[in-house]
Amino acid sequence: MNYIIFDLEWNQSSRKEREEPHLPFEIVEIGAVKLNEKREVVDTFERRVRPQVYLSMHRITGELIGLKMEELQKEALFPEVAKDFLGWCGKDVLFGSWGPHDLPELQRNMDYFGMEPIAKGPLAYLDVQKLYALFTGSSTKQRKSLSHAILEMHFDQERPFHHALSDAAYTAEIFRLIPEELLQNFSFDNHVTPRGKQQEIHIVFDTYAKYISRSFATKEALMKDPEVISTKCYICHRNLRRRIRWFTPNGKHYYALSECGIHGFMKSKIRVKKATDGYFAEKTSKFITGEEAEQLREKQKHGKRK
DNA sequence: GAAGCATAATGTCTTGTCCT
């Protein structure tokens, strides 16, 4: 198994009204570093793409990534470059990138240009930005930029940022620092949601558990499904007594609190997301202190006051 | 600039309570 640490550069419409609905961002460069199981660099990949949708470079984006349209005119089109990239990656690989945007964007571009998705269900990958936050003990919600992390770790900054291969190489350098045990903290690209119950994702991490449901036609059907709204203890697998019933502050997130006799208070959160054919749920469960349980009660009351 | 995410703030409509 190899790791593919990759980075994309993309362009967007210069005028909002001319935006292509299913392709807000068009990929113009792919850069990647291939690492073996020991996380040693084995190979690199760098290709640019000749755009077909947005034929002028957005002012801000062009300045950021330092590419001009004229430079891209001799490049191959996206389907060919993407095909070459995936061929170069090989079959038994785990993707990794800085932040959660690259893999979904790659798959959205592939979808737009009529290519088959990389996997038949949710695709596990490593968000190195998130792993870095776990590694340094800072909050995973307050994410740091790649240049910030490189500066913080005292790596050389000789190569420019916002070039695909350069950023992929920087990301790989950070990735090599991440302790082995943290590499179990997968993220998922839900470009393809689970088709049936068999494809649903149940995964237990050190500090929380995650469940990704199949899709339902309506939000109501989703929030009635026994599996979706169940609150079993993810350690001893017993049904738990509900202390706070499912409530939502905004219609998109739902929270519940249950109590396990052995493992204590378990907080569950459901995020309702849109799938191509309806809605699906991402449920995370974690154990919290009595104090945090009290805060959740306050959140419920606070939400109700407004 | 735009997307995506989380959260904060604001807005609108319904329901509840007190008083006359």
Add this chain to the structure above:
DNA sequence: AGGACAAGACATTATGCTTC
């Protein structure tokens, strides 16, 4: 019962961070 206002429920908009 009806008026006045408070509080709840739900929806929309704004903010702040990252990515390009």
